[in-house]
Amino acid sequence: MTLTIGQVAAAADVNIQTIRYYERRGLFAAPKRTPAGYRQYAEEAVARLRFIKHAQDLGFSLREIQELLGLRVRHGAACDAVERRTRQKIEVVQQKIRDFQRMKRTLERLAAACAVRRPTAECPILEVLEDHGDASH
Amino acid sequence: MTLTIGQVAAAADVNIQTIRYYERRGLFAAPKRTPAGYRQYAEEAVARLRFIKHAQDLGFSLREIQELLGLRVRHGAACDAVERRTRQKIEVVQQKIRDFQRMKRTLERLAAACAVRRPTAECPILEVLEDHGDASH
DNA sequence: CTTGACCCTGTACTATGGTACAGGGTTTAC
């Protein structure tokens, strides 16, 4: 069974224009067409859109997502190269995790400074942020 | 002692155009001018730029930073609002960390499947990626 | 008193990730 672009868009909760935009960008393979020129999608299209959205939530750019999907496209071909790229991606993700953990610790320090302040004290968050500016880099 | 826009830009390691852009956006108070119209900054300007940069590093948008700077002006109850925003930001960051860890596990599963594949097996990337897509959201 | 480095405003342009609209053709339901 095939789906129209509108059905795919509704199922994946994205705009129709966005799907066409992805197709133009090369993220989304151009599907078969009806004689009238309507796009005919397989059900996997919905899963792929959801994958794209989730990867975006993780902070991957469309260009990076294109790379990830590129791993998929070349399946059956050079599996060694695919594995190498996947391990590179793991490194990138690991670094992102470290960055966000550092960010979270800084934010927690700010919130903690707020929580222990005396009633008459001024808000310490903004000062800490400025100290942070001086102390880091 | 006052600084020119070029000196401030060099000290804070930002583009001159960026400072003027912040001024236009209302993030950065318009400074006094010389009779010729040159901007004259106090040294605090450098600290404020660093504050903006570090808040950006922590994932705040310019709009959010503008809010934070606005809160600083109105002391008193402002601290509670700043703390609330900070804790909201921590939640967002925590969720991102969880998502990245999930993504990392997915990629590791992918690489592991690659490593143990039989010579005749197809590259299992497609299935793993789409499982990931199905499992989320 | 000219040269070069700096400053000014205003406008245009970049990249990313979309979203909207114009002006058509097609399909479906009554």
Add this chain to the structure above:
DNA sequence: GTAAACCCTGTACCATAGTACAGGGTCAAG
């Protein structure tokens, strides 16, 4: 058999966060 709802392409537009450039004015050194 027609009206609504859907699809097509192409182009223009939005926000965010800048960056560049044109066409001037200003300042300090030699």
